Amino acid sequence: MKIGALAKRTGLTAHAIRYYERIGLLPYADRNQSRHRDYDASILTWIEFLGRLKTTGMPIRDMLRYAALREEGAGTEAERRALLERHRERVRAQVDELNACLLVLDTKIDGYVETEQRKTDDDYTPVQVRRKPA
Amino acid sequence: MKIGALAKRTGLTAHAIRYYERIGLLPYADRNQSRHRDYDASILTWIEFLGRLKTTGMPIRDMLRYAALREEGAGTEAERRALLERHRERVRAQVDELNACLLVLDTKIDGYVETEQRKTDDDYTPVQVRRKPA
DNA sequence: CTACGGGTTCGAGCGCGCTCTAAGTCAAGA
DNA sequence: TCTTGACTTAGAGCGCGCTCGAACCCGTAG
Structure with missing residues (x-):
């Protein structure tokens, strides 16, 4: 499989693939x-996993550390595991934070919905005064 | 409240606050x-909300759009709402993607745990052959 | 009076993660 | 044979979001 085909299959550009090889994220x-x-x-599996790390916000320098351990092979499993466990914790925290932000967004959006409803009431039922004023 | 105090309360640097004002994210x-x-x-509320937008990955140019609508005031609520709703969808998708990545991480980590257990078995119970070979 | 710890503006610089250009090689099809 | 298009390397450039430095201005404490 040549670089163009790999690019198509992974969604990366050929340029990015060469860049990854240059910095050591992909093996030569x-x-x-x-x-x-x-x-x-077999490279597809590795690139896909790198994509997961990237999606979850791992900086390239950490991916490089993981890639280096992987290249080293047997004997580095404990460190690789520790690296991934630390990362997993960060991702979990990130998800929690995003969910908290979603609640805030919901509240904010609800506020605008109410604003628009008031406006609609003004536009279409301007004669109708407060319910049950008596 | 002067810029240094605001910086302390928001966690931003004074430099960043000035930068935000310069580009129009904070009012003059x-x-x-x-x-x-x-x-x-009152600026604290706005900065905090900007922080939420940032945390959820909104690019500055979109925050600027929202900030501009806010400055414009009444009459822009529908557009502000639409902007936040589009953003909310992106954030939800992001959370889903992160959760999918977490599953992959779990699997990967489990793999390393098993590797280490095999290694431990080799180290400490090398004489003990398979249970129930007979 | 002077030193210091803030603040000001303006603009350059930086770290990240690519992205793109230039100049060249190669293989296959018209 | 010639053209086309995908590949090669080396290195410059870019968009983002700040970050920092220079040179200067205040107000207050010693």
């Missing part, structure tokens, strides 16, 4: 006779 | 005789 890819990168399908 | 603040900004406590 095999080249064919024309010096073009030739990827094995 | 009153100055005292020494040309120093003098804030009313």
Whole structure:
């Protein structure tokens, strides 16, 4: 699989894929006779996982640490696990924070809904004075 | 309240507060005789709300749009509401995506836990062969 | 009087994560 | 044979959201 095909399958640009290889996030890819990168399908799993880390806000420097441990292979599992567990905690906190923000947004939006209802009342039922004034 | 005090209360730097005013995210603040900004406590509510928008990933240019509508005052409520509703949808989607990522993280971490357990078994019970081999 | 700890403006600089350009190589199809 | 289009490398550039430095202005305490 060449870089263009991989780009299509992952949603990354070919430029981004080369950049990731350059900084060490992706392993150095095999080249064919024309010096073009030739990827094995197994890279897809790794790129997908990197995407998860990115989605959850992990900075590239931390992904690099994880990638380096992965390259090192056996013996680094405990550290990889610890890294992911710390990250998981941050993501959980992030989700909690977002949910709190959603409540605030709901309240704010409800406020505007009420404003519009008052306006609608003014426009369409201006003669109708307060209910039960007596 | 001067800028330093406001900075302390909001967690922003004084530099950031000035920057926000410059770009129009904060209204132009009153100055005292020494040309120093003098804030009313009411600004805190607005800054806090901006913080929510930021936390939820709204880009500054969208906050600027919202801030501009707010400055315009009455008559812009429907658009402000629509803006926040669109944003709320994006945030909900974001939360869903993060939760999906959390599941993947859990799986990955479980994998490492099992790896470590196998290793522990090797280290401490190497003589003990499979249970019930007979 | 002077030193200090605020504040002011203006504009440059920075860290992140790509993104794009330039100049060249290569393989396949018309 | 020539063109097309996808690839190569090296390195410059960019958009975002601040962050910081320079040079200067105040007011108050010692």
